[in-house]
Amino acid sequence: MTFSVIRSARSMVRPSGPTPSGVLDLSFIDGMPALRTKVRALHVFRHGQEAAKVISEALSKALVPYYPMAGRLKESSQGVLQISCTGEGIWFVQASANCSLETVNYFDNVGMTPNDKLLPDQPFEANGMDPLVQMQVTEFTCSGFVIGFIFCHAICDGLGMAQFLNAVGEFARGLQQPSVAPVWLREIIPTPPRLLRAATGPTPRRPPPPSSPPLTMPDYKLQHATIDISPDGINQLKGEFLELTGRTCSTFEVVAACLWSCRTRAIDFKRGTQVKLVYLANGRHLFNPPLPKGFYGNCFFPINVTVSSEALSQASIAEVIKLIQEARSRELIEFTKWLDGDSGEAGADSYAPSVIYSRLVVSEWGRLGLNQVDYGWGRPVHLVPIEGSTIAPVAIIGYPPTPKKGIRLMTWSVKGAHLPCFLEQMMNLGLDGSGVSLGLLRSASL
Template identity: 50%
Template sequence: MDFIVRRTSHGLVPPSEPTPSDVLELSIIDRQPALRCIARTLHVFRHATAHATPAGRVIREALGKALVPYYPLAGRLKFDSAANFPRLQIECCGAGIWFVEANVDCSLQEVDYFENATSIPYETLEHLLPPPPPHGLDPLVLIQITQFKCNGFVMGLMFSHAICDGVGAAQFMKAVGEMARGAERPSITPSWSRELIQSPSLEAYLKSFPTTLLSSPQPPIPPYKLEHANIDISSDDINSLKQNFLRQTGGQRCSTFDIVAASLWRHRTRAISDTLKENEELILLFFANCRKQLSQLLPEGFYGNCFFPIIITATCEMLKRASLVDVVKMIQEAKANLTIEFGKWIDCGVVDVDPFFPPMLYTTLFISEWGRLGFNEVDYGWGPPVHFTPIQDTSIMPVGIVGCQPSPRSGIRLMTWCVEKAHLQSLANWPTGLEDDVQ
């Protein structure tokens, strides 16, 4: 896949109107050391012909308008110099976000709309992401709009995880889309409300981390190399698996995520079992939205981090022998305990094992659900994206991301980097191996 990206302009986009100048506190979840990272995604939009104005200009102007109610995103991370330990805050200075425009002398069709972007080397895809701004600018959001010859475009989006989770980032981008389509204000009023997620008992834990670690923790590099693979699962297969669960449990229901997570964990275990001992402990980890788990209900417009890790363990032998129904029930039981486990952490500071820092091992599988974040609903005036996909520069933990298949197809797309090359073929054959679960 050869294409040359020519960047034509770059600069900061500040709020289009004056905004408050103050310092805002982050929540106890925002300030977790594991969230000192940048989320990178590509969003592919087909044939932008509804406007005579280039997409880059439309989105740039809309960003300035959206940053008025979302003014903290135009600020900068800082450490509270008056605190007796490094306490991360947001300085609302109105400096703006970093915005780059670029073009490519080919069509999106020629690059297959980046349908299999997860399998393309990062060195190729990074040209669609905004390059680092000059030293010292340190924006929280970076965007590159790359216009293709067909009038379609790709948005390369980089977000500081310290200020938004996936739901919050999508909420902001939907607001930008509304502004681009002529709205005067977002349909959802943004709310900071980080004071509702605080825990004095956890402050001592954060004191143990030096400033340098809080700024950018670097996990150890594992001794394995993970291969990327996309696995498409049809809606018919998903529905068949759900119906099978319904029959075998006497009427209990399960979600699409439950089915896909259980299937991937069990199938991956079978694929890599030649490297495992029968009694070896495997971990399944995923983040659960905790917006409804707090004692005080968060307002609809909250856009900060509000999730908690759910961790499930099982032996290799158990997972190899278990039915899909058994594994789905394990996941459902763990989800049912979310309120208790999250309450222990937020109220009592139970940190013997940090849930936000899982072990970086081949036996750990992290699964994330992206299909319900809201990015597939963002519309800048040319309709929602054909698809969006994560961009992973380093693969240090086995991961499966549950997303949607590119439009107009329906069904689930699993974007994975969870096995070594020796196990890739077995994992890639998974869709044909679903028959043993459908009875």
């Protein structure tokens, strides 16, 4: 049977009550050119009666405390990105599919998921600016449903996106207000002094960020790969690391180290190539005092780990984990340097998408809270990130669909010619709990 979706209704969902008007400033991080992008993902739910109706009404209620979400992006006369609180609403599409979720295996196969049918189509013109949030609820014959959502990255990061969706879920379950009150406070994130010094004339409160240099587009398309890692495999590597070093390590550190190491070996870079791992650290707790609970703006910080390709290829997984841990121990120092305008490679340019093949960006979705959203029928059985680029090497660490356990690694990080070797390298690590020991891998000084 051919999978098909019929979109039956389209509308702008507006706040259910009065909301403030006016213009709000975004933070320096919000306004980075690289964040004027859209984050796309699918939430798959096993059950839900009249899901589109319930979620639409809950969205309308949530847009009262989260009224900036119902506004539109604008630029000031100085080119500074802002939010115009117009109350125009978010784009909402109702749709139905011609099969059950079981028939499509709950979209377990990420690479074969029909994103074009499950994500909302083009919204109506809204003064030339798209809504900041767009959603489509597709109901299936089994009473299950899929939410395809598109968020403008400039208004929130992954934690903020999850906070908003969890608030929608609380309204859908009958709560009268969200358990976590939203906090705007974008002005609490200071603009680096070097940009304030560079501003001409009277110092603006929020000067425009520097423009990213033009990118040279590569002539390849990165291939998708999904790798499920069992709890036993992860625990085995954690145990071996503890035995070898006397230190504990996190699941993120294990998975990132295995991915980075295997990818580098598979590609076999030219001798002398500097390979870079970039992960996105949450900066909320790095402020003094920490940002208030409920802050939903962008507050992540790129941390760079750099080493030669030959050293990384020869290193044991334990040594690569230690390298990542050393970078994590420097987060506060690097974040403070960035705020002071002395950030080096961890500065503003790190936010820009990179098409450099030797640079890999790893994003951890499993701890954002997106897998905890509940509209009244339980949490999603699957969260499906949708790649934003086929030329910028990226990996996302999340969870496989329930009832599977462990970690799901989704990557768009290698060319087709390197994919078989990359998958073989990952398999050879014995991440199912039955393969190579960390201590048997070759060691090199990093």
